[in-house]
Each structure stands twice: as structure tokens, then as C-alpha cells.
Amino acid sequence: MRIKKAVITAAGQSQRALPLQTLIDRDGQEKPVLCILIEQALAANVEEICVVVWPGDEARYADAAGRHASGVRFVPQAEPKGYGNAILCARDFTGADAFLHMVGDHLYVSAGPEPSTHRLVALAEETECSVSGVQPTRESLLPRFGTVAGRRVPGRSDLYRIDTVIEKPTPTEAEQRLMVPGIRAGYYLCFFGIHVLTPAVMELLAKGAPTLSTALAELARHEQYLALEDEGRRYDLGARYGLLVAQLALALNGQDRAQVLSQLLELLADRELRAAAGGTRQ
Numbered sequence: 001m002r003i004k005k006a007v008i009t010a011a012g013q014s015q016r017a018l019p020l021q022t023l024i025d026r027d028g029q030e031k032p033v034l035c036i037l038i039e040q041a042l043a044a045n046v047e048e049i050c051v052v053v054w055p056g057d058e059a060r061y062a063d064a065a066g067r068h069a070s071g072v073r074f075v076p077q078a079e080p081k082g083y084g085n086a087i088l089c090a091r092d093f094t095g096a097d098a099f100l101h102m103v104g105d106h107l108y109v110s111a112g113p114e115p116s117t118h119r120l121v122a123l124a125e126e127t128e129c130s131v132s133g134v135q136p137t138r139e140s141l142l143p144r145f146g147t148v149a150g151r152r153v154p155g156r157s158d159l160y161r162i163d164t165v166i167e168k169p170t171p172t173e174a175e176q177r178l179m180v181p182g183i184r185a186g187y188y189l190c191f192f193g194i195h196v197l198t199p200a201v202m203e204l205l206a207k208g209a210p211t212l213s214t215a216l217a218e219l220a221r222h223e224q225y226l227a228l229e230d231e232g233r234r235y236d237l238g239a240r241y242g243l244l245v246a247q248l249a250l251a252l253n254g255q256d257r258a259q260v261l262s263q264l265l266e267l268l269a270d271r272e273l274r275a276a277a278g279g280t281r282q
Contacts, residue, residue: 001128003121003196005097006041008051009086010034010061010104011077016054018237019104020064023247026109026254032064033237037102038072044117046100050093052077052086084212087197088205098124098198106193107246109253110232116194120228123159124196129224132162132216133192135234136183143168144236145190146213148227149178150220157182158229160189162220167213192230 010019019034031039034051041049048071053061055076062069077089087101100121102108110116116133124131134148147169150162164177169188178188200223201215209215219225235246251260 001098001125001198003044003098003100003125004047005094006044006046006049006100006102007087007090007094008034008037008041008049008102008104009083010057011052011054011080011086011089012083012105013054013080015105015238016057018243020060021237021243023107023243023250024254024256026250028255032066033107034061034064034104035066035068036107037104038065038068040108040115040117041100041102042068043115044100044121046117046121048093049073050075050090051104052089082211084205084210084215087212088202091202091206094199094202096199098130098196101195101197103193105237107235107237107250108192108194108232109235109246109249110230112231116192116230116232119230120194120196123226123228127224127226129226130198130201130216130219131196131226131228133194133230134160134189134227135192135230136187137190139171139174139186139188141190142171142174142188146216147174147178147188147190149180149189150227151180152182153226160227160229162216162225162227165213165217165220167211189227189229192232193234194230 021033022030025031025036038049050073051061052075058074061074065072073093075089077086108116120131120133146167148162149164150160153159153161174188180189200219204215204218235249236242237246
């Protein structure tokens with residue numbers, strides 16, 4: 001199985017502006033979030049990319065893609081029918097091929113020089129099945145993520161064969177159905193936001209699966225479906241201060257790390273001095 005295509009979903013009405021925001025990437029260059037995501041997909045040796053957008057946003061997204069725009073197809077989601085339907089909008093693009101999928105309102109910062117997309121795609125090509133990136137996530141964040149459970153693959157501490165998928169479970173539901181041996185108490189394996197999906201997932205969505213998690217839960221009942229634990233970090237750009245935190249993460253993992261740390265220390269020191277001066281006057 002060779003993964004040549006990628007689908008980035010960015011059609012949610014409340015998140016549609018997030019991929020257009022400009023950040024400074026790890027290489028010190030100013031780029032829209034969309035451009036960063038496209039480059040992470042290309043780093044996994046993907047050759048074709050489709051971005052699913054809100055109708056009428058095609059031109060703005062083409063501008064944000066910059067020099068990559070000529071190699072990207074922009075497909076509108078005609079009706080706001082949710083995340084699973086947004087993926088399904090790319091069905092003509094993916095055809096009978098497996099594909100890399102990324103969500104457009106998250107930013108991914110890998111723990112090392114190799115992007116998370118590359119590691120996930122390599123595993124999917126090796127195992128010839130769907131693979132989702134996951135990360136141990138604290139219980140309080142369960143309302144924001146799809147969550148999985150399964151058993152570890154023998155000989156691997158970071159790889160699981162999935163048997164259960166639940167979209168945004170309650171803590172009680174997670175405790176009853178989603179506990180995984182070896183994961184520390186109060187944490188669960190939640191989606192990282194990067195997947196490699198086989199054509200079977202598109203078929204399940206086309207048959208009426210209301211969400212991606214529903215389709216993946218059905219997939220796990222019929223064929224091998226793996227979860228790879230990612231050591232990087234995902235940043236929800238739509239969360240409060242999400243863009244700020246994502247920018248700091250990029251900066252602290254990039255070539256300007258020393259400069260940014262120095263400026264942060266100066267800012268904190270200045271704040272402490274001002275606070276101390278204010279206390280002295282009182």
C-alpha cells in the first residue's frame with residue numbers, strides 16, 4: 001500500500017479562519033497554518049492534497065497555500081453536515097486509494113526532526129491497514145476528542161490493535177470501556193488528529209456512518225485497525241489561547257529557540273520587577 005494522497009478538513013464554520021492564520025514555523029519563516037500542514041503532508045511523501053473548505057473559501061485557501069496551491073485541490077462541503085461528511089466530500093479525490101488525513105484546526109509539533117505524518121504513513125504502508133495517531137490524554141479533555149481502546153501489539157510499547165472507538169466519551173463511559181493496561185490512571189488514548197485511512201472508511205461514511213469515530217468503530221470490528229502513540233504534541237487552535245500556545249510550541253522547537261527563550265525570560269523578569277516595585281510603593 002502506497003500513500004500518495006492527503007485530505008485536510010477545514011470546512012467547519014467556527015474553525016474555517018484558523019488555517020488561514022499566520023505563524024512562524026520551526027524554520028523561522030512566516031507561514032499560514034494551512035501551509036504548515038501541507039508541508040507536513042508532503043514530508044510524508046504524499047503527492048496529491050485535497051483541502052475540504054467552506055463554500056466560497058476556495059480563493060482564500062489557495063492564497064494561504066502559497067507556492068503549493070497549484071498542487072492542491074480545494075473541495076467545498078456543500079452543506080454543514082459535520083466532520084465525517086467533510087471527509088466524505090473528498091471521496092472522488094481519494095477514489096480507491098488509502099489516504100493521509102489531517103484536521104485543519106490543529107497544529108502538530110513532533111518530538112524530533114521527523115514529522116508525525118511520516119511515521120504514521122510509514123507504519124500504514126508496512127501494515128497495509130488504517131492507522132490513527134493517538135496520545136495519552138487526561139480525563140478532563142475527553143469531551144474534545146475521539147477515544148480508543150485496545151491491546152498492545154506484542155513487542156511494541158507504542159502500538160495498539162484497536163477494538164473500541166467512542167466519540168467524546170463521558171468520564172464514566174471511558175472508565176467502563178476505554179481503559180488500556182499500561183496507561184496511567186486518569187488518562188486515555190485520544191486521537192492525535194492524524195490518520196491514514198483505507199477506502200473502507202469512505203465506504204462506511206457513504207453508507208451513513210454519522211461520524212468518523214462511528215465509521216472507525218465499525219472498521220475495527222471487521223479488519224485490523226491500529227493506533228500509534230505519538231510523542232509529539234497536538235495543539236487545538238480553536239481553544240482559548242490556542243494560536244498563542246501553538247506559536248510558542250513551534251518557536252521552542254525551532255531554530256530560534258534560544259532567542260525566544262531569552263525574550264520570554266526578559267518578559268517574566270520585567271513582570272516580576274514591576275510587581276515588586278508596586279508592592280514596595282504600597
